Amino acid sequence: MNMKQLAAEKAVEYVKDGMRVGLGTGSTAYWAIRKIGERVRAGLNIRAVATSKASEKLAEEEGIPLIPFDRIDGLDLTIDGADELDRELHLIKGGGGALLREKIVAYHSKELIVIADESKFVDKLGSFPLPVEIVPFANEWTMAALEKLGAKPMLRTDGERIYVTDNGNYIADCRFGVIENPAELHRTLLALPGVVDNGLFIGMASRAVIGRQDGTVTVMNPPDVNGR
């Protein structure tokens, strides 16, 4: 079993009968959705929402009951991957372009469990370029404004074409270097007109499940890693 699958399958143990569950996006969340599907077929009774068209399609294939947003007012648990996570369980997400839907779903979940292989765990965020979702209108100006913040932004492409998110927006992948104050950067980015959201998830994850190369899995809560 690979590290992503290990982490994902451990996290799925937290899914209990009757829960309303958010399904993440990406190659790690893939394994969680597969495992949830297996448990649903074995009788687990849950309702779910997906954070991307890709995860919605996979959930449908797995037979996981998806529920429209107007039928529920929130979620019990969301399981999602990350591109980077630090000791405080602050995250960089959006490598797969799904950050906006992921953040909305995580915000409305009582708990967000982040699943990752050990390579994603970092001392300080910032090696992974921060995905920033921007509206197409005047994107050249928004890119210039990001550059003024020291971001070295690159408009994400999909081969020849500009990559378009599930929400019809673009992604600027921004290299800020080491992010010393993720919360401050998050606020600064949100204040920029044209920016819809960014991949910093500050204080949203309540637990991390990390799959390790030696075949073990570590479960981390923010108080544990802070030594409290």
Ligand SMILES: O=C[C@H](O)[C@H](O)[C@H](O)COP(=O)(O)O
């Ligand atoms: O937009 C994509 C999501 O934020 C993913 O959860 C993140 O990029 C991690 O993806 P993966 O598990 O494929 O590394």
